[in-house]
Amino acid sequence: MPRIGAFISAGRSLDKTLDRVRLADALGYDSVYTTHIAGRDSLSLLMAYASVSERARLGTGVVPIFSRTPAAMAQTAATIDEFSGGRMVLGLGVSHKVTVENWYGAMIEKPVAQMREYASIVRAILRGESPPDGEFFNTKFQFMGYEPRPELPIHIAALSPNMLRLAGEIADGVMLWLCNPDYIRDVVLPAVTEGRERSGKGIEGFDVVAAVPVGLTDDPDAARARQRQGLVTYASLPFYRAMLERSGFGDDLAAFDEGIQAGDVERAKAGLSDRMLDALAGIGSADDLRATVERYREAGTTSPCIGGIPGTDFDGALGAVAELL
Numbered sequence: 001m002p003r004i005g006a007f008i009s010a011g012r013s014l015d016k017t018l019d020r021v022r023l024a025d026a027l028g029y030d031s032v033y034t035t036h037i038a039g040r041d042s043l044s045l046l047m048a049y050a051s052v053s054e055r056a057r058l059g060t061g062v063v064p065i066f067s068r069t070p071a072a073m074a075q076t077a078a079t080i081d082e083f084s085g086g087r088m089v090l091g092l093g094v095s096h097k098v099t100v101e102n103w104y105g106a107m108i109e110k111p112v113a114q115m116r117e118y119a120s121i122v123r124a125i126l127r128g129e130s131p132p133d134g135e136f137f138n139t140k141f142q143f144m145g146y147e148p149r150p151e152l153p154i155h156i157a158a159l160s161p162n163m164l165r166l167a168g169e170i171a172d173g174v175m176l177w178l179c180n181p182d183y184i185r186d187v188v189l190p191a192v193t194e195g196r197e198r199s200g201k202g203i204e205g206f207d208v209v210a211a212v213p214v215g216l217t218d219d220p221d222a223a224r225a226r227q228r229q230g231l232v233t234y235a236s237l238p239f240y241r242a243m244l245e246r247s248g249f250g251d252d253l254a255a256f257d258e259g260i261q262a263g264d265v266e267r268a269k270a271g272l273s274d275r276m277l278d279a280l281a282g283i284g285s286a287d288d289l290r291a292t293v294e295r296y297r298e299a300g301t302t303s304p305c306i307g308g309i310p311g312t313d314f315d316g317a318l319g320a321v322a323e324l325l
Contacts, residue, residue, distance in 0.1 A: 004293065004325055005031030006318060007061055007211055007307035008049075010040045018052045023315060025053035027322040033061030033091065033175075033209070033305055038103075043076045050084035059089030061211070061305070062157040062175055065114070066095065066106040070121040070131070071141035078126060078148030086149055091175045091209075092119055093157030096237050109136070112162050119154055119170055126152050155209060159243040161191040168195020173207030173303075178231075178240055180279040181299035183247045184210060189300045210301040213281035214289045215309035216317040223283045226310050228269040235272065236260075244276075252276050281309065286320035293321055 006024045010017040024032050032049060036042035042060045049058050058080070068076065073090070081088035094100070094111045101107065108114065117134035124131045127150040131139050155173035158164040164187070167174040174192055176184065193203050215223035234240045235256050244253060255271025277283070282292025289306070296304040306321055308314030 003030035003303045004321060005029055005033060005057070005209070005303050005305035007033050007035065007305050009035045009037070009307075010045055014040070014048070018048060020315065020318070021049045021056075022052050024318055025056045027318055028325045029056055029318070029322070031057040031059060031089065031209075031303060031305065033059045033089075035061055036063045036067070043080065046080050046088070047083060050080060050087065053084075053087075055087075057087045057089050058084055059155070060091040061209070062091035062093035062155070064095035064099065064104070065092050065118045066100050066104040069139065070118050070137055071125065071139045073118075074122045074125040074141075074148075075143075077122070077152060078143075078146075081149050081152050089153050089155060089173070090122070091155040091157060092122075093175070094163075096239060098237075112166050115156060115163065116166055116170065119156060123154060123170075126150055153207070155207065158188075159239050161187065164188055164191035165195035165198070168192035168203075168206065169198045170195075173209055176208070176210040176301075178234060178280060179210055179243065180247055181295045181301070182279070183243070184208070184296070184301055185299040187246060207303055208301050209303040209305055210296050212293060212296055212304045212306050213309050214292065214306045214314075214317045214321070215281065215283040215312035216286060216289060216314070216320060217283065217309075217312040220284045223309050223312050224274060224277050225269075226312075227277055227281055227283070228272050230310070231272055232265070232269060235268075247279075249273075249276050282306075283309065283312075286316075286323075289317055289320050290324055293324060 006029050008020050034042050034045050042063050046058045077090045094115055097108050114136050117137045121131040126148050153172035155175045156167040156171040157175045158167045196203055217223045252272050256268045259268025282289040293304050
């Protein structure tokens with residue numbers, strides 16, 4: 001049976017976050033992922049998650065490749081993996097132009113080529129092999145007196161067919177955000193399968209991790225309003241826009257753009273339709289949440305991972321969705 005995970009990122013209280021990790025672990029969730037934003041460092045945070053959990057896999061969902069050199073990334077991931085008893089999943093992403101340039105002083109020039117180089121170097125280091133030379137990343141680093149787990153899984157965040165094919169070709173899994181079940185079935189799986197075929201592998205054993213926003217609430221309209229607020233940034237980023245257009249939400253983006261161009265953010269948010277939100281998220285009763293997770297499963301997601309919509313009962317949602325485990 002497909003696995004179910006959770007996205008648990010640290011909010012205002014680290015202590016409450018760790019309690020939530022304990023809860024997810026106790027409920028039997030297969031995995032716990034954390035995002036990497038302008039807050040606590042995701043990899044450092046996973047050490048804390050490892051200290052309060054026993055069985056759940058722990059991963060980044062995702063850490064930008066430009067935030068650390070490949071050698072530093074491999075060292076950090078291997079250390080977390082050892083401390084957690086082999087539960088680390090390294091989720092890597094190229095991030096976005098505005099983030100990479102303004103946070104890390106780097107440039108996204110050829111995203112697929114840069115990801116290929118970076119992930120291949122990290123993989124070689126973990127396996128004790130000589131890292132391959134690249135156009136963008138180069139290192140001679142090798143572990144000395146320490147042997148990490150060579151099969152530590154590497155997942156790649158992907159939206160476009162080209163990056164999806166790369167994930168299938170060189171990674172152990174793909175990480176998806178804002179990809180609705182139809183997009184997963186019609187675009188993600190065919191592209192990933194093509195990538196697997198390039199490397200002489202089948203789709204079996206490849207982990208398709210999809211973030212599934214959920215909101216357990218008696219006020220679905222209020223939850224949708226918060227979800228719209230959270231989508232403002234993503235609706236403005238080129239990689240996500242291209243994916244949402246492929247998903248059939250071009251009219252939503254056009255309405256959003258009209259509001260932004262008029263300087264009316266509320267109008268822009270209103271352009272993101274209930275149809276779009278309901279395709280992406282599970283909002284409402286416990287049954288609504290479980291039905292949404294099942295839609296993702298039926299589309300081919302091997303690891304649907306729920307994440308809480310602000311202002312809703314996420315602890316309750318964890319309990320409700322756990323009934324599917």
